[in-house]
Amino acid sequence: MPMFAGMAGIYIHIPFCRKACYYCNFHFSTSFKTKEGMIQAMVRELEMQTGYLEGQEIETIYFGGGTPSALPVEDIRLLLDSIRRLYPVSHAPEITLEANPDDIIADNLAWWKADGINRLSIGIQAFQDTLLTAWNRSHDAGQALKAIGLAQEAGFDNITADLIYGGPGLSDEDWILNIQRLIDSGIPHISSYALTVESGTALFHQIEKGKSTSPDDDQANRQYAILQEMLAANGFLQYEVSNFAKEGFESRHNRSYWSGAHYLGIGPSSHSFNGISRQWNVANNVRYIQSIADGVIPxxxxxxxxxxxxxxxxxTGLRTSRGIDMQRVHALGEEYLEYLEANVIEHVNNGQVVKNELGNWVLKPEYLFFADGIAADLFYEDESAT
Ligand code: SF4
Structure with a gap:
């Protein structure tokens, strides 16, 4: 198996949330009954998977979910200590913890910092109580307003916050206010996602029953353009469709995903990639714990x-400012390079795609909103897979 010379990462999926946000289709449970067994199983999975990354140095560790900040600090510490005990962690890893505003209190912040967490991803989503209630978020606008300041006071400078756009009830005025609040807070990274309706979510059923309206594409498109314009004017570089950072504050963890680095996912529903294959764990807490207890990674x-x-x-190339990595396309074979060149030309001619300084095809910022659709036009039909 070829070794990837770059960095490797570990992703830990914490599958618990206090409340179920109506739009969410990540794997989580609002029951913490299995929490003790879950932490033990995750430590055990870390022990079972030590060979997966073939000794590559761990440059990034990411606690996602779910709501990692809802765990007692001792659990996060145990997981981090286990990683350090079992894996070669680099001398300056990026360690991110996703945190909801209602968990951002001085005690937690001090413990997380002492444990080596050096990046916080705060799920703010909006600063309007009407929206937070409509989405069934676990925090209110007051907590959202305080969270960033508290994290900064505790010494965190590498902070990102999430905002949602395009949802029913979010006026352009409120949207501009939300972006401006984050800009004024001084945080160096912002992620923003359109409200989407995934089947099986509470929002999906509300819309089916006529209790909520569908997100409006024109509104999403317009609010995305506002986001790009305001952040560009305030020194944020857009390095991916949904991610904006001041120079030097791009997420190393995300970057490594997109550059083909290997990563190990721990916990139910987490994904792993070793350059050759992808694997994903069962998205069920009880079955995950049982299977690990039986010595089998599910x-x-x-x-x-x-x-x-x-x-x-x-x-991934068209979603990022790095563009489609032509060296890696070339490494796959001449036929892929020729296929890409033959098919991209239509999008070059209509002004959507240009070549960047790396020699990679890249989308102009005003077309990033349509990245997935344009990428699909360039896909190679895999006859062997049908
Ligand atoms: S807190 Fe995050 S993971 Fe949990 S339900 Fe809400 S959006 Fe989903």
Whole structure:
């Protein structure tokens, strides 16, 4: 198996949330009954998977979910200590913790900092109580307003916050206010996502029953353009469709995903990638814990075909400011390079795609909103997979 010379990462999925946000389709449970067994199982999975990354140095550790900040600090510490005990962690890793505003209190912040967490991802989403209530978020606008200041006072400078746009009830005036609040807070990174309706979510059923309206594409498109314009004017570089950072504050963890680095996912529903195959754990807390107790990692695995790897390069490339990595396309084979050049020309001619200083095809910022659709036009039909 070829070794990837770059950095490797570990993702820990914490599958618990205090409340179920109506739009969310991540894996989580609002019952913490299995929490003790879950932490033990995760430590055990870390022990079972020590060979997966073949000794590569761990440059990034990411606690996502779910709501990692809802765990007692001792649990986060145990997981971090286990990683440090079992894996070669680099001397200056990026360690991110996703935190909801209602967990951002001085005691937690001090413990997280002492444990080596050096990046906080705060799920603010909006500063309007009407929206936070409509989405069933666990925090209110007051907590959202305080969270960033408290984190900064505790000594965190690498902070990102999430905002949602495009949802029913979010006026352009409020949207501008929300962006401006984050700009004024001085944080160096912002992630923003359109409200989407995934089947099976509470929002999906509310819309089916006529209790809520569908997000409006024109509103989403317009609010995304406002976001790009305001952040560009305030020194944020857009390095991916949904991610904006001041120079030097791009998420190393995200970057490594997009550059093909290997990563190990721990916990239910987490994904892992070793350059050849992808695997994902069962998205069920009880079955995950039981299977690990039986000594079996409950995962499915898929070997990626060349065409799938090419399609991923195109998809992630067009979503990022780095563009489609032509060296990696070339490494897959001459036929992929020729295929890409033949198919991209239509999008070059209509002004959507240009070549950047790296020699990579990249989308102009005003077309990033449509990145997935344009990427699909360039996909290679994988006949062997049908
Ligand atoms: S806190 Fe995050 S993971 Fe949990 S339900 Fe809400 S959006 Fe989903």
């Amino acid at each position: 995962s499915e695995r898929e070997e990626l075909t060349e065409a799938q790897r090419y399609n991923e390069l195109v998809m």
